[in-house]
Structures are given as C-alpha cells and as structure tokens.
Amino acid sequence: MQDFAASFLEAFQLVLGFNSGLLEIVWLSLKVSMTAVVVAAIIGLPIGAFLAVSRFPGRGIIIVTVTAMMGLPPVVVGLVVYLLLSNAGVLGPLQLLYTPTAMIIAQTILVVPIIAALARQTLEDLNVEYRDQLKLFGLGSFARLRTLLWEGRYSLMTTLLAGFGRAVAEVGAVIIVGGNINHVTRVMTTTIALETSKGNLALALGLGIVLVVIAFTINALAFLLRAAAERSAYV
Amino acid sequence: MQSNTRPVLPLIAKGLFVRRKGRVLLDVDSIAIDGSGTTVLVGPNGAGKSLLLKVLSGLRVPDKGQISWNGLAPDRQRYCRFGFVLQNPVMLRRSALSNVEYALRAVGHDKSEAKRRAPIVLEEAGLTSLASASARVLSGGEMQRLALARALAAGPDLLFLDEPTSSLDPASVLAIEAMVKNASRDGMRIVLIAHDLAQAKRVGDEIIFMHRGKIAENVPMEQFFKQPGTPEAEAFIAGKILVPKEQQ
Ligand SMILES: Nc1ncnc2c1ncn2[C@@H]1O[C@H](COP(=O)(O)OP(=O)(O)O)[C@@H](O)[C@H]1O
Ligand SMILES: [Mg+2]
Numbered sequence: 001m002q003d004f005a006a007s008f009l010e011a012f013q014l015v016l017g018f019n020s021g022l023l024e025i026v027w028l029s030l031k032v033s034m035t036a037v038v039v040a041a042i043i044g045l046p047i048g049a050f051l052a053v054s055r056f057p058g059r060g061i062i063i064v065t066v067t068a069m070m071g072l073p074p075v076v077v078g079l080v081v082y083l084l085l086s087n088a089g090v091l092g093p094l095q096l097l098y099t100p101t102a103m104i105i106a107q108t109i110l111v112v113p114i115i116a117a118l119a120r121q122t123l124e125d126l127n128v129e130y131r132d133q134l135k136l137f138g139l140g141s142f143a144r145l146r147t148l149l150w151e152g153r154y155s156l157m158t159t160l161l162a163g164f165g166r167a168v169a170e171v172g173a174v175i176i177v178g179g180n181i182n183h184v185t186r187v188m189t190t191t192i193a194l195e196t197s198k199g200n201l202a203l204a205l206g207l208g209i210v211l212v213v214i215a216f217t218i219n220a221l222a223f224l225l226r227a228a229a230e231r232s233a234y235v
Numbered sequence: 236m237q238s239n240t241r242p243v244l245p246l247i248a249k250g251l252f253v254r255r256k257g258r259v260l261l262d263v264d265s266i267a268i269d270g271s272g273t274t275v276l277v278g279p280n281g282a283g284k285s286l287l288l289k290v291l292s293g294l295r296v297p298d299k300g301q302i303s304w305n306g307l308a309p310d311r312q313r314y315c316r317f318g319f320v321l322q323n324p325v326m327l328r329r330s331a332l333s334n335v336e337y338a339l340r341a342v343g344h345d346k347s348e349a350k351r352r353a354p355i356v357l358e359e360a361g362l363t364s365l366a367s368a369s370a371r372v373l374s375g376g377e378m379q380r381l382a383l384a385r386a387l388a389a390g391p392d393l394l395f396l397d398e399p400t401s402s403l404d405p406a407s408v409l410a411i412e413a414m415v416k417n418a419s420r421d422g423m424r425i426v427l428i429a430h431d432l433a434q435a436k437r438v439g440d441e442i443i444f445m446h447r448g449k450i451a452e453n454v455p456m457e458q459f460f461k462q463p464g465t466p467e468a469e470a471f472i473a474g475k476i477l478v479p480k481e482q483q
Contacts, residue, residue: 132294133325137341138314151328 004201011205022203026210029187032100032174033167036107037115040163044112045156048119049145053127063120069113074106078176081106085177098179103187106173111163118159122152154229158222165218169211241392243304243317244424245269251290251300253283253448261286261297261448268393273415273425275439275456277432279471282445284428285322288395292319315342318391322398322428324382326370331362334370335385342389352388360384360414376407383414387423394418396427400434412438432472436460444468 014022051063083089085097085105096102126148134144149156171189178185180194188207195204246268253261261283268274268291276284289295291302293309304313327334335356339349357363360380365373370381379399386394396415400408415438419425429435435442435456442459444452446467452459463469 130325132289132321135294135311136292136314136317136319136321137338138311139341140311147327 007201007205010202011209014202014206015209019206022206022210024183025186025188025191025207028100028185029168029189032103032187033107033164036104036111036167037160037164039104039108040111040115041160043108044115044163045119045149047112047116049123049149051116051120052123053141053145053148063117066113066120067117070117072110072113073172074110074170075172075176077109078106078173081109081173081177097177098181098185100178100185102177103174103185106177107167107170110170110173111167114163114166115159118162119152119156122155122159123148126152154225158225161218161222161225165215168214241305241316241424242313243309243391243393246291246302246304246393248291248302249300251287251297251302253286253290253295253297259448261290263287263300263448263450266291266443266450266453268424268426271419271422271424272440273419273427273438274441274443275435276426276428276443276445277435277471278445278451283448284445285397286448287445288319288397288426288428292317292395294319315389316392318386318389318394320379320382320386320394320396320399322401324378326373326378326381328371329369330367331370331373331381332357332366334381335388338385338388356384356388357381359387361410376403376410379403379407379411380414383411387414387418391423393424394426396425398428398430401430408434432460444471446471 013019047066051059051066081102082097084091085094085102086092087097096105123145130144130148130151134147139147169189171193174185174187175190175193178187178190180186180190186194188211192204192207192211195201195207247266248263249265251261251263251266252259266287276287278284286295290297290300293302302309304317309317327337329337332353335353336349339352339356340346344352354363354366357366360383362377362381362384365377365381370378373381383396383399399415400411403411412434415425415427419438427438429439439456442452442454442456443450444459444463444465444467446465451465452463452468454464459468460472463472
C-alpha cells in the first residue's frame with residue numbers, strides 16, 4: 001500500500017509539474033487522435049450525408065454494415081493495418097509501419113464508421129423533417145445538404161467528439177501498428193500498458209489521470225454543445 | 236402575355252392517381268388553376284386534400300397522371316414563383332428574421348437585398364417584435380404567421396396553404412385570413428385547405444369538395460351552399476362527418 005501511495009504522489013507531481021516526458025506522450029496522443037478524427041470526418045461525413053439523403057438498392061445493407069463497424073475491435077483493425085503496412089503488405093513500400101502515420105491510419109479506420117453512422121442518423125432525421133420545405137425553397141440537392149449540415153451542426157460536433165473519445169482511449173490498434181517506440185510512437189494508452197507491466201506505476205498513473213481528464217472534458221464539451229443547441233432552439 | 240409574367244400558371248393536372256396498400260388515396264380526373272381569386276379545398280379528414288396539394292406542387296410523385304405548370308412539368312427553378320405553407324411549417328433553427336432572409340436568398344436575392352427586405356416582411360406580418368426570437372419556439376399562431384410571411388416574401392404567383400389556421404386562437408385566425416385576403420387582392424392566385432366551412436365562406440371565391448380521394452364538386456362558393464351537388468356534400472355541410480368506408 002505504501003508503494004501505491006507513493007506512486008500516486010509521484011504521478012500527481014509528474015502531471016502538475018508538466019513533466020516533459022509525460023507531456024511528449026500526451027502531445028503525441030492528442031496529435032495522432034485529432035488528426036485521425038479530422039481525416040475520419042473528411043471521409044465519414046460525406047458517406048453519412050450521402051447515405052442519409054440517397055435511395056438506392058443495397059442502401060439498407062450498407063447502413064447496417066457501417067453501423068455494425070462502429071464496434072470494430074481495435075486489435076483486429078490494428079492487425080489488418082499491420083498486414084497492409086508490413087514489408088510484405090500492399091502498402092509495404094510506403095515504410096509506414098511503426099510511425100505516427102500508421103497510428104493515424106488505424107484510428108481513422110476505427111473512427112470513420114462512428115462518424116458516418118451517427119451523421120447518417122442525424123442528417124436523415126433532419127431530412128425527413130426538412131425535405132419538403134427545402135424543396136419549396138427551390139434548392140438543389142447540394143444546397144439542401146449544406147443547410148442540413150448547418151442545421152445539424154451541434155449533433156455533428158458531438159459525433160466528432162464521440163469519435164475522438166474512441167480514438168484517444170483505444171490501445172489495441174496503436175500498439176500493434178505503432179510498436180510503442182520511445183519518443184516516436186508512444187502514446188498515453190500504450191505507455192500505460194507498458195509502464196504498468198514494468199512496475200513503473202507513477203508514469204502509468206500520471207497518464208491515466210490525464211486520460212481521465214480528457215475523457216471528462218470531451219463529455220463536458222458534448223454537454224455544453226447540447227446546451228448551446230437548446231439555447232438556439234435546436235430541439 | 237400572361238404566360239411570361241406568371242410562369243407557374245395555369246396549373247393543370249390530369250388523371251392523378253395514388254394508391255397505397257390497395258387503398259386509393261387520390262383519384263382526380265382533372266383540375267385546372269388559373270386566373271385570380273381564392274379556391275378553398277374542403278372535405279373530411281383523410282379525403283386527400285393535403286396529398287392533392289403535394290402532388291400538384293411536385294413534392295409527391297403520383298402513381299399516374301400529369302401535372303403541368305404553364306405547360307411544363309414542375310421544376311425547381313420555378314419554385315421561386317410558387318409558395319406553399321405546409322400544414323406543419325418547418326422553421327430553420329435560427330431566428331424569425333434569419334428564416335425570412337434565408338427564404339429571400341433562396342429565391343435569388345443577394346445577401347444585402349435579403350437583409351434589407353426581411354425586416355419589411357416581418358413588419359407587414361406584424362412580427363417585428365419577434366425578429367430575433369428563435370423561430371422554432373414561437374407559438375402556433377406566430378409560427379403560422381411567420382410561415383405565411385416567409386412564403387409571401389418571395390412574391391409568388393400561386394400560393395398553397397394547408398389548414399393554416401387549425402388550432403389557432405380567433406385573433407391569429409383573423410390575422411392569417413387578412414394576410415391571405417390582401418395577397419389575393421394583390422392578384423396572387425390562392426388555394427387554401429380550410430378545416431371549417433365558415434372560413435371557406437370568409438376567404439373563398441370557389442370551392443372544391445373532396446371525398447375519398449376524388450374531387451366531388453368544384454363550384455363557385457355560393458352555389459356549393461345553396462345547392463350541393465352530391466349527397467356527400469350535403470352531409471358534409473350539415474356537419475355529418477363522413478367516415479371512410481373501411482373505418483365504419
Ligand atoms: N405517403 C403516404 N403513404 C401512405 N398513406 C398516405 C400517405 N400520405 C397520405 N396518406 C393517406 O392518404 C389519405 C389522405 O391523406 P391527406 O391528404 O393527408 O388527407 P386530408 O384530406 O386530411 O389532408 C389519408 O388516409 C392518409 O393516411
Ligand atoms: Mg391534411
């Protein structure tokens with residue numbers, strides 16, 4: 001018990017003292033996951049928007065598939081990306097394995113279905129409500145979609161936060177494709193796993209504290225977005 | 236050349252037919268809307284009034300039939316000359332003023348022109364004090380007035396209204412009817428679904444009585460009440476509600 005208490009104390013000292021080793025890891029985590037969310041939004045929002053407003057054979061199956069992919073196990077995604085990026089893989093020549101880029105790719109794959117599926121739901125609900133009115137404004141499909149995106153902005157931002165929450169907290173994919181290399185691909189979750197197994201509890205706990213704060217912040221932001229939405233009579 | 240100044244009129248439809256799950260929802264041989272004045276559409280619930288207006292406006296595609304606006308199928312370029320206040324108007328998630336601005340921009344006004352005109356539109360609808368209120372939290376009467384103002388802002392040649400005053404208090408009903416009568420006086424062609432016959436008398440020049448998806452009568456207002464042409468119309472005027480056969 002004595003050891004744990006000491007570890008906690010040291011962990012808080014690391015966090016509150018802005019320990020440079022810890023900051024480096026936190027910064028890389030944020031950079032990787034934020035980039036993944038931005039890329040996933042660029043890919044996922046158009047997919048969600050298209051599925052929301054289009055009608056074609058097979059649409060239902062695609063929606064079910066995309067929604068089911070929200071639950072992709074990170075380790076499996078990590079494994080698949082590993083196979084693609086390894087020397088024998090299709091993308092082997094790019095030499096991306098064990099780089100932050102590889103981690104971004106893996107997390108992007110995890111987040112795209114979340115953004116696409118949630119955006120699809122949001123935009124489809126809005127479209128059911130707005131379709132006739134927007135047609136009466138004489139708008140083409142592109143202008144109608146732009147209005148739907150704007151009207152759904154708060155929900156869509158919440159969707160991005162959900163994606164970021166998933167990315168920053170997952171460990172299975174980044175540890176496989178990143179390799180947890182010191183100063184190169186070591187992020188919060190992978191460091192916690194490694195340092196805990198090495199018995200270096202202080203750093204693990206310090207990063208754990210930061211991760212929890214980030215998770216709380218994400219949810220607080222989501223809550224504030226809802227409040228802002230209600231203030232603008234969004235509901 | 237009226238056809239050049241009013242690109243959506245005459246509105247002519249032939250052989251409209253809509254069936255869902257074996258039930259005929261709409262079966263209209265022909266209907267023509269032109270000239271001036273206000274046509275009031277009445278009939279029991281479920282008669283197909285709303286559906287008819289949605290089909291005539293190009294919002295719903297019928298199983299069969301042709302619709303032409305001034306000789307051509309409805310197209311979105313001409314929606315700027317056509318207004319439709321839906322039964323449940325949809326307000327964008329922004330202020331009353333921005334909703335009007337949005338509508339003005341949609342019909343082709345540039346940003347500064349839309350900003351200049353929008354307050355005038357609200358003023359005419361008596362909504363100036365609500366300009367910055369969120370459009371979606373307005374009361375039923377205020378929202379209907381805003382919806383009507385938004386539709387009138389574009390200055391359409393033809394205006395549809397689907398029960399614009401159902402569930403409104405008497406003052407709001409009068410305000411809406413006054414706006415409609417004004418627009419009619421200014422030459423706008425109007426088709427209005429009325430939920431009560433007193434309103435039909437107050438605003439209408441001509442009446443269409445619908446029953447089970449069909450147009451049972453299409454006559455001048457006076458004639459409808461003096462000599463209803465069908466037993467159904469007679470029963471409807473007498474206040475005997477017509478329940479569709481399958482629900483009896
Ligand atoms: N898209 C639709 N699918 C199936 N039934 C519909 C649809 N739209 C309307 N209906 C049915 O068509 C009938 C006429 O509806 P409506 O035009 O709304 O009647 P009303 O005269 O009361 O406006 C109703 O029985 C309604 O349930
Ligand atoms: Mg109706």
